[in-house]
Amino acid sequence: MKRGLFPLHFQTAHGSLLSTTSSPVSPMTHSPLLRSDQTLFRDPDVFELTFVPEHLHHRDAQVKELAFLISPALRGGSALSAILRGPPGTGKTTTVHRIFTMIREETQRIIPAYVNCRQDHTPLAVYGSIFKQVCGYAPPPTGWHLDDVKEGIVSRLRDRNAALVVCLDDADDLIVAGTYNPLLYQILRLYEKWDVRKAGVFAVTSDLDLNLGAEADSSVRSVFHPTEITFLPYTKAEVREILADRVRQGLYPRVLPKPLLDRIARFAAGEQDVRVGIDLVRQAAHRAEKDGRRRVTHADVTAAARAVTAPALRNRAAGLSAGERALARWIAERSSDGADMASGAVFEAAQEYLPVGKTAYHEHLNALAKAGIVDLVPRTGRGREVRLRYDAGDVAAACRSPDQTCKIPNGS
Numbered sequence: 001m002k003r004g005l006f007p008l009h010f011q012t013a014h015g016s017l018l019s020t021t022s023s024p025v026s027p028m029t030h031s032p033l034l035r036s037d038q039t040l041f042r043d044p045d046v047f048e049l050t051f052v053p054e055h056l057h058h059r060d061a062q063v064k065e066l067a068f069l070i071s072p073a074l075r076g077g078s079a080l081s082a083i084l085r086g087p088p089g090t091g092k093t094t095t096v097h098r099i100f101t102m103i104r105e106e107t108q109r110i111i112p113a114y115v116n117c118r119q120d121h122t123p124l125a126v127y128g129s130i131f132k133q134v135c136g137y138a139p140p141p142t143g144w145h146l147d148d149v150k151e152g153i154v155s156r157l158r159d160r161n162a163a164l165v166v167c168l169d170d171a172d173d174l175i176v177a178g179t180y181n182p183l184l185y186q187i188l189r190l191y192e193k194w195d196v197r198k199a200g201v202f203a204v205t206s207d208l209d210l211n212l213g214a215e216a217d218s219s220v221r222s223v224f225h226p227t228e229i230t231f232l233p234y235t236k237a238e239v240r241e242i243l244a245d246r247v248r249q250g251l252y253p254r255v256l257p258k259p260l261l262d263r264i265a266r267f268a269a270g271e272q273d274v275r276v277g278i279d280l281v282r283q284a285a286h287r288a289e290k291d292g293r294r295r296v297t298h299a300d301v302t303a304a305a306r307a308v309t310a311p312a313l314r315n316r317a318a319g320l321s322a323g324e325r326a327l328a329r330w331i332a333e334r335s336s337d338g339a340d341m342a343s344g345a346v347f348e349a350a351q352e353y354l355p356v357g358k359t360a361y362h363e364h365l366n367a368l369a370k371a372g373i374v375d376l377v378p379r380t381g382r383g384r385e386v387r388l389r390y391d392a393g394d395v396a397a398a399c400r401s402p403d404q405t406c407k408i409p410n411g412s
């Protein structure tokens with residue numbers, strides 16, 4: 001099915017399943033155990049980070065907005081610019097890939113160039129990447145100056161009477177490298193020196209504390225008037241739908257029972273990162289396959305969740321003060337004892353062990369919530385419940401004080 005989108009079209013139907021693995025036999029036959037030549041993965045590639053899904057769920061508004069910004073270039077004008085902002089794993093890169101694929105399929109009047117600024121952040125690397133996509137081959141590795149690369153780009157744009165749209169993904173890395181303003185300035189003002197249409201730039205960031213618009217200096221701001229496009233975290237139901245699609249494509253039927261998919265979706269939605277869910281499905285299925293089982297179990301998911309979240313949890317704990325870590329360990333202990341986790345009750349009980357006053361307690365608790373280690377869930381009566389985001393034992397381990405014998409400073 002093709003659906004109209006002003007003015008582009010894009011494929012919204014679930015695509016046919018991608019290529020299957022080399023395994024000759026579906027695992028869903030006969031014995032509950034897998035043979036060594038059988039696999040649970042119909043297509044392992046769909047769990048790769050670089051996989052671009054056929055169907056982009058719940059991002060129609062963003063796709064439409066980007067298509068709208070690009071549309072003047074279809075009529076011989078210039079594309080407009082945008083800043084795409086949202087936490088990690090909210091589909092920013094995938095949305096850009098989707099719209100760039102649509103452009104390539106539908107028109108030659110716009111040439112899209114995607115730049116991964118984590119990899120390419122010097123002017124030569126960024127222009128080299130743009131050149132490769134515009135011209136179809138890499139610039140010579142030596143002997144070319146920046147101006148030669150730029151000239152190669154603009155002469156191809158002129159030959160094809162095409163407008164350039166550049167995506168600077170993870171543009172915050174350009175700020176760190178000190179190349180954000182010079183690059184934006186040059187790309188957006190190519191038209192001044194060479195006779196081409198003004199380029200559109202999509203600058204992407206997952207750093208919510210960073211305002212890419214405000215980072216532009218005045219000379220850039222006079223040519224950079226981006227529309228801000230927000231990518232909110234997916235809800236649990238949305239995560240589930242995205243994961244269900246991935247599971248359908250990537251695993252054989254019945255490998256992942258529905259309650260486990262629900263559990264993974266809940267977990268990934270809590271992490272606010274659909275990537276966590278995709279990785280969890282992959283790792284849990286790998287565990288089952290390694291054991292020669294045809295079905296993923298709760299234990300597979302639990303073990304995979306540990307492996308997936310351990311680095312994130314460690315990072316989160318690393319930013320905490322000694323007092324905050326001590327409170328996290330105390331909360332973990334209380335939670336695994338099955339005690340009342342109402343915030344007030346936790347504070348009362350903590351009095352015996354932690355020398356923190358009420359103000360410091362609330363500050364610490366808020367810091368733990370901000371770090372994503374606990375959720376503070378409003379209770380129907382009054383007050384809040386303290387809920388751990390991770391397994392209590394994992395939290396206790398991650399929040400162990402560096403010297404293992406942390407003294408809790410009073411009120412720290």
Ligand SMILES: Nc1ncnc2c1ncn2[C@@H]1O[C@H](COP(=O)(O)OP(=O)(O)OP(=O)(O)O)[C@@H](O)[C@H]1O
Nearest residue numbers: 053056057088089090091092093094206242274275
């Ligand atoms: N709407 C969606 N439909 C299907 N898959 C999605 C969707 N959104 C995200 N994904 C999948 O989730 C993963 C993360 O998406 P993506 O890389 O686009 O996120 P991002 O917002 O760019 O994250 P980051 O800020 O970390 O770069 C990818 O594997 C992608 O295929």
Ligand SMILES: [Mg+2]
Nearest residue numbers: 092093094169
């Ligand atoms: Mg991205």
